[in-house]
Amino acid sequence: MRFPTSLALLTVPLLLATSGCFAGEQAAEGSSSDRVKIAMLQPPRFGLTPFSDDAFKLSRWATAETLVTLDADGNALPGLATDWTRTSDTAWELTVREGVKFHDGSDLTADAVVNTLTRAGKASPKPRILDGVQLTAQAAGNKVTVTTATPDPLVPQRLSSPQLAILAPGAYAEDGKVNPVGTGSGPFVLVKVGGTSTATLDRFDGYWGERAKAAGLDVSFVPDGTARAASVRTGEAHIAETVPVSQAALLDPALLTEVPMPRTNTLYLNTRGGPMADPAARAAVRAAVDAEEIVKGVYEGRADVAKGLLGPALPWTVGEREPLADRTAPGAANGASITIGTFTDRAELPEVASIVQQRLEDAGFTVKQDVREYAHIEQDALAGKFDVFILSRATVLDSGDPVAYLRSDFTCGGSFNISGLCDPAVDAAVQAAEGAEAGPERRAAILAAEAAVLRTDAGVPLLHERVIQADAANVVDSAKDPRERALVTSATHIR
DSSP, X not given: OXXXXXXXXXXXXXXXXXXXXXXXXXXXXXXXXXXXXXXXXXOOSSTTOTTSTTHHHHHHTTOSBOSEEEOTTSOEEESSEEEEEEEETTEEEEEEOSSOBOTTSOBOOHHHHHHHHHHHHHOSSOOGGGTTOOEEEEEETTEEEEEESSOOTTXXXXXXXXXXXXXXXXXXXXXXXXXXXXXXXSSEEEEEEETTTEEEEEEOTXXXXXXXXXXXXXXXXXXXXXXXXXXXXXXSOSEEOSOOHHHHTTSOGGGEEEEEEEEEEEEEEOOSSSGGGSHHHHHHHHHHOXXXXXXXXXXXXXXXXXXXXXXXXXXXXXXHOOOOOSOOOOOOOTTOEEEEEEESSSTHHHHHHHHHHHHHHHTTOEEEEEEXXXXXXXXXXXXXXXXXXXXXXXXXXXXXXXXXXHHHHHSTTOTTOTTOOOOHHHHHHHHHHHHSOTTHHHHHHHHHXXXXXXXXXXXXXXXXXXXXXXXXXXXXSOOOOTTSOOSOOTTOEEO
């Protein structure tokens, strides 16, 4: 099993045979041996518009590019912008890379950048990365000035979102529709989309960076996990994303890579009332639950025991997190009755709930479960109807920064505050993290906010999930990216 040192999916029903429906029989260019065949989980849901979550497909196929990229720690690196400077509290000036051609032959210019950013700001719905953000852009020569309504130290990181990928002006229609076919700037040009079944990309020989080693990509959308895993075994695909844990054992371990995901399974303990309003009772829950037992028994060892709310998908947390002191001592359960809630949409969570129930009963609690589909339980969870709620939660979204998660889940005004936590120390720590500059200062503030949350035991992290990627033995240099922004690069090829 290979583990990379660096670097939420909903299955959409699709009428495919169990064996899958695979592309590549009539590749546009290059012999079949020069092309990379990919089996992906989700078909496009929004016509591959970059202002939606479909943008991540364009990014993973290396066809659409952003002004800024991120390293493993979330630091901003040059992309289609070569550098940037903060010129005021609310303004940033970026230099547009020269010599870049879009796939339609037009040039990357500052005006093209402004066109994309302006349309993104007016899109309905807005790209997720711009939720709550008022952003405007203005061109002058090869410079673009990006201005926000309020100070935002994360503007460069926001511009790394695949939802803000820069396409040729010809991609954008007057009715608001966006067509990414032949309008990107990456090493592969999208030449054909076969509805929700396939996509075809060819090498773009006019690429400004390193020329792609593969002649092209033949993408198939295969929602069935068994078929997707089997596609690598049978040779129908070279790369299969998101292999189910149940199928991983059927593949050669040498073909698998487990990629840490920025997703944490957490016990949200209700601080509003009931037994969990007592900090000592929350501490008793924390002490009773054995996360390692859950990782081994439910996830077959294919997850990481949580050391905090933020996991190894953010590598800097591992080395920079300090041991947590001043924790509340566990109290006695005294037979207190509690209800555990979770949902069936993620198959592992009901199993997790059963193990948690057993351990809490061993600790002296009286426990019952309430397990439903997520659509039928979310509102009750947010309303505080459960003493313990088990949730698999993404901790990092488009900007590569977890502060928004900490605010939404654990502050007094948080929009997703299942625990009902309202702690002045937590709010102050999260506010400090929000205002900190990107880099070491912000990382330290984020870990201080995480520690403040953990001291309350309102959230008891259990584990951090991994995603399993299968690569055929002849695949060279595929990307393993916890943010799911990259799957192939210019270097990816078949030997």
